[in-house]
Amino acid sequence: MVMNNELPTPSGEVGEEASAYARAVDERGQANVALAGHGVGRPRARLAGALSAVLASRWLGAVVAVLAVALPLLNADTYLIRIATDALIFVMLAVGLNIVVGYCGLLDLGYAAFFAIGAYTSGVLATKFGWPLLATAPVVVVAAVAGGLLIGGPTLRLRSDYLAIVTLGFGEIIRITANNLDFTGGPNGLYGIPDFGDFGLRSDIAIYWVTAVVVCVAVLFASRLGRGKLGRAWRFVREDEDAAEAMGIHTYKVKFAAYIAGAVFGGLAGVLFAAHQTAISPPSFNFLWSALILMAVVLGGMGSTPGVVVGALAISLLPELLRGAENWRYLIFGLLLIAVMIFRPQGLLPARTGEPKPRRRFGRAARKPSEVEA
Amino acid sequence: MHNLAQLVFNGLFVGSFYALVALGYSMVYGIIKLLNFAHGDIYMLGAFAGLTTLSLGSGALGGGFLALLVIMLVAMLATGTFGVVLERVAYRPLRNAPRLSVLITAVGASFALEYGIAVAYGPNPRVYQIGVSGGAFEFAGARLTYAQLAMMAVAVVLMVALDALVRRTRTGRAMRAVALDPKACLLMGINVDRVISRTFFLGSALAGAAGVMAGAYYGKVDFLMGFTIGLKAFTAAVIGGIGNMRGAVLGALVLGLLESFGVALFGSQWRDVFAFAFLILFLTLRPTGLLGERVTERV
Numbered sequence: 001m002v003m004n005n006e007l008p009t010p011s012g013e014v015g016e017e018a019s020a021y022a023r024a025v026d027e028r029g030q031a032n033v034a035l036a037g038h039g040v041g042r043p044r045a046r047l048a049g050a051l052s053a054v055l056a057s058r059w060l061g062a063v064v065a066v067l068a069v070a071l072p073l074l075n076a077d078t079y080l081i082r083i084a085t086d087a088l089i090f091v092m093l094a095v096g097l098n099i100v101v102g103y104c105g106l107l108d109l110g111y112a113a114f115f116a117i118g119a120y121t122s123g124v125l126a127t128k129f130g131w132p133l134l135a136t137a138p139v140v141v142v143a144a145v146a147g148g149l150l151i152g153g154p155t156l157r158l159r160s161d162y163l164a165i166v167t168l169g170f171g172e173i174i175r176i177t178a179n180n181l182d183f184t185g186g187p188n189g190l191y192g193i194p195d196f197g198d199f200g201l202r203s204d205i206a207i208y209w210v211t212a213v214v215v216c217v218a219v220l221f222a223s224r225l226g227r228g229k230l231g232r233a234w235r236f237v238r239e240d241e242d243a244a245e246a247m248g249i250h251t252y253k254v255k256f257a258a259y260i261a262g263a264v265f266g267g268l269a270g271v272l273f274a275a276h277q278t279a280i281s282p283p284s285f286n287f288l289w290s291a292l293i294l295m296a297v298v299l300g301g302m303g304s305t306p307g308v309v310v311g312a313l314a315i316s317l318l319p320e321l322l323r324g325a326e327n328w329r330y331l332i333f334g335l336l337l338i339a340v341m342i343f344r345p346q347g348l349l350p351a352r353t354g355e356p357k358p359r360r361r362f363g364r365a366a367r368k369p370s371e372v373e374a
Numbered sequence: 375m376h377n378l379a380q381l382v383f384n385g386l387f388v389g390s391f392y393a394l395v396a397l398g399y400s401m402v403y404g405i406i407k408l409l410n411f412a413h414g415d416i417y418m419l420g421a422f423a424g425l426t427t428l429s430l431g432s433g434a435l436g437g438g439f440l441a442l443l444v445i446m447l448v449a450m451l452a453t454g455t456f457g458v459v460l461e462r463v464a465y466r467p468l469r470n471a472p473r474l475s476v477l478i479t480a481v482g483a484s485f486a487l488e489y490g491i492a493v494a495y496g497p498n499p500r501v502y503q504i505g506v507s508g509g510a511f512e513f514a515g516a517r518l519t520y521a522q523l524a525m526m527a528v529a530v531v532l533m534v535a536l537d538a539l540v541r542r543t544r545t546g547r548a549m550r551a552v553a554l555d556p557k558a559c560l561l562m563g564i565n566v567d568r569v570i571s572r573t574f575f576l577g578s579a580l581a582g583a584a585g586v587m588a589g590a591y592y593g594k595v596d597f598l599m600g601f602t603i604g605l606k607a608f609t610a611a612v613i614g615g616i617g618n619m620r621g622a623v624l625g626a627l628v629l630g631l632l633e634s635f636g637v638a639l640f641g642s643q644w645r646d647v648f649a650f651a652f653l654i655l656f657l658t659l660r661p662t663g664l665l666g667e668r669v670t671e672r673v
Binding site for chain 1: 409411463464467471472473474476477478479481482483484485486487488489493497601602609612644646647650651653654657661
């Protein structure tokens with residue numbers, strides 16, 4: 001033991017305390033994440049743990065992605081392609097909101113606002129100025145970031161509850177503004193929005209493929225973002241903002257990063273939505289949308305990419321199975337939201353906690369030789 | 375129409391509605407630091423409870439203002455009880471949970487309440503069959519109806535009663551103590567759970583009263599009527615300093631006046647945008663509100 005203590009300090013005598021400090025600094029980030037990574041509530045059930053381990057394997061993700069891209073080759077039914085495109089766009093929204101709510105723990109109740117900003121920006125540029133839809137994407141990103149700055153700037157400094165209600169107000173502001181202005185088409189909205197070009201395919205299949213590729217990349221990007229340095233900082237902020245700040249994380253910047261990332265995801269999903277629908281109008285972006293996206297994130301498991309994807313698919317495809325009875329459905333969604341929070345706050349398919357396994361193994365392997373030497 | 379006195383009166387009238395709802399928001403926030411998203415929907419529930427009472431007892435009650443008062447009392451009891459049940463079922467199990475969980479639960483409660491009413495009463499607006507039109511008179515160039523004045527008077531009476539309750543009774547003292555430090559209250563033998571229940575009862579009852587008055591005044595109610603007013607009430611509570619009750623009333627009146635002038639300047643289709651933009655502006659410039667104190671987060 002004694003040897004073990006002295007080993008890491010080259011200077012030997014300078015002191016145990018100095019070496020302990022240096023080690024703490026070295027390991028600080030990881031140690032904290034191990035603590036912070038534990039689930040939100042009680043320990044999760046073993047079955048769900050095993051299931052989420054299966055879901056988290058990258059092979060399953062690859063298989064699902066290939067299946068999603070290959071769908072038109074398997075079955076090119078118009079109705080199927082249409083609802084599949086809708087579902088994929090919804091997945092993108094849910095994954096984007098997951099960055100804000102799941103990773104960083106900020107409640108955004110007006111996420112549809114960014115969706116609307118994206119759809120309207122690209123719609124206006126494409127129909128009124130004749131831009132090709134692809135060229136509008138950079139402008140959409142800029143617009144979404146601007147919206148995020150406008151709302152996040154003042155409110156992210158305050159308690160997280162304020163953000164929730166301000167975003168709710170922001171969602172309404174965007175919707176009402178789109179309804180009142182002339183160049184957004186007023187209550188009728190915009191129509192005749194072009195698609196990305198048909199690449200010599202049936203136009204709905206072309207849009208489907210563009211959507212599928214964009215969404216797969218987005219899901220991959222979001223999941224890797226959550227695993228990186230910034231992702232660890234987000235989870236730390238979610239678990240304990242004060243402790244994170246004390247450990248030297250600039251919480252305001254980190255929260256801002258999450259909020260802006262979510263905004264960009266929402267905006268790009270809006271572009272896909274505009275291309276897919278070819279017509280957009282203000283009621284498409286009401287609070288119901290924001291609530292449904294939140295529902296997908298919470299139900300699937302906040303912070304867990306596979307869980308959120310499954311949640312989004314379930315929320316967007318269920319209505320196709322249960323046509324009619326909309327009010328009943330929303331009533332049940334609301335009750336489910338309460339029940340999930342009380343009985344299973346980590347969601348149905350929770351994120352795997354702690355550091356990714358391979359890295360931990362390498363860490364041990366690296367330390368072993370030194371112990372042998374000692 | 376655009377004379378100053380009329381704008382001021384309209385603002386104060388709308389502001390008194392906002393105040394009744396904002397009080398409940400602010401009280402609950404002050405005591406357990408919870409943003410009760412469902413509060414606006416409790417206002418809506420009050421309107422529908424009034425509607426049911428009206429359809430059940432319209433023969434016995436007749437029309438007019440006295441009937442309105444009776445209906446309001448029934449609706450206040452109903453929404454107050456509902457508020458207590460909501461707290462017991464949805465919020466109490468999560469009192470020590472992370473803040474995000476509680477917020478999401480509140481959103482779920484709001485959603486369930488809205489669509490529960492849509493299932494029970496149908497999604498279309500319902501007509502409120504009570505005649506409170508009465509006469510009108512001119513005062514300083516503004517046209518005032520007796521119904522408006524009576525409703526404002528009721529609102530003022532309710533607010534004064536609440537203020538007296540919080541400042542002069544044992545319950546009120548317990549409420550203020552819990553708001554200050556729940557743990558110390560527990561040690562001093564205050565039944566904190568009961569105090570929180572009572573707070574929910576009072577706040578929800580006030581929102582219910584506002585709902586009945588809105589139903590009677592506008593003549594129709596629908597299941598989404600609480601959404602916007604919930605947001606507005608929150609705005610009012612923030613303007614006044616959230617957690618501060620007199621601040622909530624002040625904030626509501628300020629918001630009512632601002633809206634009234636905003637509508638005169640920009641047109642009524644921008645009313646809500648104006649109010650919410652003001653919320654964002656206020657949170658940027660003075661997040662503690664007009665009467666709020668600087669709150670430091672304790673760990």
